[in-house]
Amino acid sequence: MPRPSMMHAAPEMATLDACLAPHWGAANRALIAKMIGELSYERILAPLGDDDSGYRLDLNEHGSWHFSAQTNLWGQPQVDPESLSPPPGASLEAADFLLALAAPLGMQDSQVAEHLEDLFATLRADCQLRQARRGLSADAAIRLPEPQRQRLLDGHPKFLFNKGRRGWGLEALARYAPEHGHSFQLGWVAVAASALESGGTAIDTPELLRSALCDIELGRLRQALAERVDNPTDYRLMPVHPWQWQRWLAPLHAGDIAHGRLHYLGEFGDRYAPQQSLRTLTNVSRRASHDIKLPLTIMNTSCYRGIPGRYLLAGPAASAWLKRRAQEDAEFARAGLEILAEPAGAVLPHAQYARLDQAPYRYAELFGVIWREALAPRLAATEQALLMAELMQRDEHGRPWLAAYLRAAGAESPAAAERWLTRLFEVTVVPMWHLICRYGVSLIAHGQNLTLILRDGWPARLALKDFQGDLRLVDEDFPEASDLPENLTAVTVRLPPEKLIHDLQTGHFVTTLRFIAPLAAACGVSETRFYQLCGDVLTAYRERHPTLAERFARFDLFAPRILRLTLNRAKFLHATDNARERMLAEMDLHVANPLHGVRQAAPRADVITTPEVSDV
Incomplete structure (x- = not known):
């Protein structure tokens, strides 16, 4: 059937209920299933297994729910x-199910009412x-x-x-x-240069402006500026979201x-479409x-989606430093790491x-x-970019997009799928573990921050943003990172190694790979084998860098247990509207680490290797 165009105007309000x-x-069934699964992972709910795949969830005076599920290596039921x-x-x-959870979650009526607002909007x-x-x-x-493709994704999996x-x-x-x-179209404003705080180059260089406006539109914008102010050079042109x-x-x-x-000068220039994060906009008029x-x-999700000024101004310095590395x-060159500066x-x-x-x-x-x-x-021409979040997606018949990507690469057999996944992990x-171990720098690497680039259908490189x-x-000085810009280090949180590695463990393994692994199983690669392949790739990387052995021990991805982040519990109980700071998720007990478990369960398998890379 024909697909809706990204260029259509918004529909009449009366059509939105259709x-x-x-x-x-x-949609309600899917959301209830997600609630049971994620709240079980956070140990708020504790379903009881009736048999191999049957479960019962007791909610006291609200009775018992029954369902089928498969338990993953994280100890979480994946509910059908x-x-x-x-x-x-x-x-x-789902709204009635949330009401039944109010007591177990410790929520007051005012909190339940607030989260019902988010629930109905999500549905x-x-x-x-x-x-x-x-x-x-x-x-x-x-x-x-x-x-x-971005407009078709389900959004944050946790x-x-x-x-x-x-x-x-x-x-x-x-x-x-x-x-x-x-x-x-974006709105455009003229801001007095003396009032603006900037990082990096000027925000209205010809290169930047021409990436958003054709020559005709740029001329119209400059004319609008000239008509409004006496000295246009005293102002900077700046886009704003119309809403x-x-x-x-x-x-x-x-x-x-x-x-x-x-x-305010009006709306000018190319048309933009929102990415999954809402705030980031892609030019759909031209490349x-x-x-x-x-x-x-x-x-949305955990916070208001503004942009903190202290981080915004350090962003250019951070991305420039990462781009040089x-x-x-x-090792980054070997993986083809790309930094979107x-x-x-x-x-x-x-x-x-x-x-x-x-x-x-x-x-x-x-x-x-x-x-x-x-x-x-x-x-x-032979490359295709996709958010890692795409690998968590299914079509309406339950077929994973991952299966389609494997098919397009000619990797439908289990052996070929293993080679594809091995390259994915490489x-x-x-590169994310190397960034931590060599430089002491981490990124919260979830499915919306990571863009995988395929070449002829096979994982070729990663773009970070x-x-x-x-x-x-x-929280210490690594000599390899001695040239970090001062304006970046001044505003960046420092953490001990056991907390810093958590960014990769939770940001990527729990938030991304935990949701991809079951879909790989549907493609012939079991969840256990999925993590074995990942562990083999990481072991091969360790062997290439013996001089980093002490760092590998401190930033240990193979530890028996890792910290568990309870995002939903924190969101349910956090007062958002008047908070001075963004919500901090709770870190409570530890959860078994699948990387450790599968390494204990089986010997190391053969991995695809490439020549040794020097640490120098």
């Missing part, structure tokens, strides 16, 4: 949504996603252009209500949420507008050289809110921009 009735039941059987008189509505978005994927096979999905977007109504959702598949301008910037920066420090990241003061380090960023602080040290953090993250190198212009996990706030440092 997706609900056909998909409501399935179609098998869910509620207690007598109970419904298969509505999930119904829209199901409608968008209707009739689209996994094989057809992976052939779509990358921006269109957060239960991952599309809350609190603050957006139907019209904003239709225009700016990725699952609706629409694009829009952010209308809802937050124009009202709260009225003083800057009144005093001539800020001028531009840069993406643009803009703050959005909406609550990727070019100079032989952030050449420029800027914030406009608010004159009054900036003086309120105890104010909610969202008021300090309203107004800024990050220009980021786009990947598309760097791809060869170009993804190895998003270095504001997702980068951390070890």
